[in-house]
Amino acid sequence: MIQKYFSLDKNYILEKAQLDQEQQLIVYLIDFAKKFYLTQFNPLGLEDDTVKRIIAHKTEYTDRLEEFYRNLAGVYRYKHGNNQLEFLFDGADHYEKYTVDWVKAYEEWLVDFCIRPNFLKAVLELTVFYPEGRKAELAESRMKAFINQHFELKIYKHKGIVKMKVA
Numbered sequence: 001m002i003q004k005y006f007s008l009d010k011n012y013i014l015e016k017a018q019l020d021q022e023q024q025l026i027v028y029l030i031d032f033a034k035k036f037y038l039t040q041f042n043p044l045g046l047e048d049d050t051v052k053r054i055i056a057h058k059t060e061y062t063d064r065l066e067e068f069y070r071n072l073a074g075v076y077r078y079k080h081g082n083n084q085l086e087f088l089f090d091g092a093d094h095y096e097k098y099t100v101d102w103v104k105a106y107e108e109w110l111v112d113f114c115i116r117p118n119f120l121k122a123v124l125e126l127t128v129f130y131p132e133g134r135k136a137e138l139a140e141s142r143m144k145a146f147i148n149q150h151f152e153l154k155i156y157k158h159k160g161i162v163k164m165k166v167a
Contacts, residue, residue, distance in 0.1 A: 013098055014080075014098045014102065016095065017102055018073040018077075018102050020099070022066070025069065030062070030123065032110050032114065033120055034128065037054060037120055038055075053129065057127070064126040064139075065126060071144060071147050075147060075151050076106075122139045126140065
């Protein structure tokens, strides 16, 4: 990680906390989406081929959701970030506090996201049904478009995050 500024900048500490939690939180997203789908769209517990695949799925590969996770982490830093460390009077260090804050916000966002069928469908396509080729790219694009629409932000690789202009 290339640091351009003061090493104790809040955003660097927050980014490190987010990257350290990446694997664990992507697995949480996949498991949460599967449980959410089963409770919302199959409350009677009927087993068809789709439900059987969801139940049988073991979360092993998370690489298809890494870009989504990193974009979401970037949005969180954009919305909650500044470079000023706050005073902590409870004895915790900043890394621990930012980790707890990030995990809490992430879990709350997932509840809101999973209510939207397009998001849930994209997560299941990328993980449980794991399409190859073009179909996977479309699901990944839907995930990025979801972030753009939900937060009214546009994410660029080189320019960073920019607030969308609403016409």
